[in-house]
Structures are given as C-alpha cells and as structure tokens.
Amino acid sequence: xxxxxxxxxxxxxxxxxxxxxxxxxxxxxxxxxxxxxxxxxxxxxxxxxxxxxxxxxxxxxxxxxxxxxxxxxxxxxxxxxxxxxxxxxxxxxxxxxxxxxxxxxxxxxxxxxxxxxxxxxxxxxxxxxxxxxxxxxxxxxxxxxxxxxxxxxxxxxxxxxxxxxxxxxxxxxxxxxxxxxxxxxxxxxxxxxxxxxxxxxxxxxxxxxxxxxxxxxxxxxxxxxxxxxxxxxxxxxxxxxxxxxxxxxxxxxxxxxxxxxxxxxxxxxxxxxxxxxxxxxxxxxx
Numbered sequence: 348x349x350x351x352x353x354x355x356x357x358x359x360x361x362x363x364x365x366x367x368x369x370x371x372x373x374x375x376x377x378x379x380x381x382x383x384x385x386x387x388x389x390x391x392x393x394x395x396x397x398x399x400x401x402x403x404x405x406x407x408x409x410x411x412x413x414x415x416x417x418x419x420x421x422x423x424x425x426x427x428x429x430x431x432x433x434x435x436x437x438x439x440x441x442x443x444x445x446x447x448x449x450x451x452x453x454x455x456x457x458x459x460x461x462x463x464x465x466x467x468x469x470x471x472x473x474x475x476x477x478x479x480x481x482x483x484x485x486x487x488x489x490x491x492x493x494x495x496x497x498x499x500x501x502x503x504x505x506x507x508x509x510x511x512x513x514x515x516x517x518x519x520x521x522x523x524x525x526x527x528x529x530x531x532x533x534x535x536x537x538x539x540x541x542x543x544x545x546x547x548x549x550x551x552x553x554x555x556x557x558x559x560x561x562x563x564x565x566x567x568x569x570x571x572x573x574x575x576x577x578x579x580x581x582x583x584x585x586x587x588x589x590x591x592x593x594x595x596x597x598x599x600x601x602x603x604x605x606x607x608x609x610x611x612x613x614x615x616x617x618x619x620x621x622x623x624x625x626x627x628x629x630x631x632x633x
Contacts, residue, residue, distance in 0.1 A: 358570045361482065363524055363544075364558075365492040365517045366533030372491040373399050375533065375540070375558040376439045377406055382563020383487055389436040393426045395445040410435065417451020420477035427480045427488075437487040444493040444518040446477055453520070474520060482526060493518045494532070529566065531558065548602055578607055585611050591619055 366372050373396065380390045387407025392400040395414045414426050423446050430438045448454045453474050460466040481488050494517055524530040530544040538557050542550035547569045581601050588594045594616055601608060
C-alpha cells in the first residue's frame, strides 16, 4: 500500500450526455472525445443505437463496437473491458439507457423474476457492477443517455387525480449523474447544452452552448492542470482558518479538491463554531 498526494493529472473523466432523440448526442460525444484525445484512433464507441456512430465516419478513424440485445449489465461490462484491451484512451457508450430499459436490460430482468420489490436484491449488484466498470475504467468515458417526459399522478384539492408534467428525465437508474465529473443535457434540436452537474466549475452557471471539440479540450486541460498547492498545504490552510468566512473562501479556491478536503472542512467548521460559542459564554459571564 502507498499513500500519494492527490493530483488532477490522475483523473479519468466520467462525462454524461443526455437528450431526446435527434438532439445530437452521438455527434456531440464524438466531437468532445476528439477534443480530449486529439487522436480519432484512440476513441472507441460502444454502439447500441443501430450503428448510428457509423454515420459520422467522415469525422475520423474512430473505432466502433456494435452491441445488440440482450442488453444485460454483463454484456456492457464485457464490451468496456474489450475496448480497454484495445489500448484506446476514451470510450463512448452510446447509450447506457439500453442497460436499464432495453431488451434484456435491468427492468426486463426484474419483470422476468416476478417484478417484486425483493427481486431488486438480485439485480442491483449486477447494475452496480456495470457502474463500477465505468467508474474504475483506465479510460476516459462518455456515456449518452436518452431522456423521456416525466409525469406524475397527484391528488389535487378536490380529491380528484391530475396528471402533472415535470420536464424530462434520464432513462437510467436514478442517481447516475452524481457519479460523473460533468453531466451535460442537450435541451433542444439546435443542440444547445447546459451542465446539470459540474465538478470542474468550467460550465456551471454559464449560458447554454453547443458542444464541440473545444469542450473536450477544456476538460482535458482541467485534468492536466498543474496545481502548485499540494493537498497537505490545503490541509494546513484549513487548520489556520480562524473564521467561517475564511473557510468559505478556501473552499472556493480549492473546489476541484472537494471530495478530499470536505471532511477536514467540516471538522474545522465545527471547531470554529464551538470556539465562537465559548467566546459568547465568556462575554456573558463578564
């Protein structure tokens, strides 16, 4: 075992790209992939969309792996491992929606087992293994996801039921986007996109934009950016903070290290609060 100082250069991107049919998910994923790799031969597409990636063969000599039904988690895992063995740098999975609700996917497996709540105990580990294959891959990974209109049936004031529309929802298991570095949603057929989750802070709270190769280059540069401040230095800064405002400013400066420093920030925050309470009590006694 060996402890190493966290470096962003060790990061492999996990990018989500969702949108309705015809909004340009495959094309956008390919352009972004080239921006990250700068080499089409280092890009592989696991294609569940009737070989739609081949429509863009004119872009460059990327590789494709056609994946047909049944879309079990294990077949996706096998496809990911095969692409890794071919020494590519980036894998596009187009799309992961089939693993969830395609023929032979998790929802169909659940139905065949009887559709009972307890049957998820057999399916969840298989789906999690698929997730782990994505998260633990030694390649950058872009996943595309279909979206559908989300409805609910609610009881209104007069006791009657009414259907409410809640925008669109990704067709995969809930919570997937929380595992990603960035999650983009293409919102219309003009290919405009927005970031619904962004650990890089490159795209959050920004105007809608069209994804292109420069989007990928920005993400690659973020990964390789040399951070002069080591993690140990940040830990020392945390301990030297004397106020909650100082903690907030330090967090903003080092947001890219959120996962590593958040536990220490919370501990120091509690220490500062306790110290401030002691000061108030001392003043009251005086």
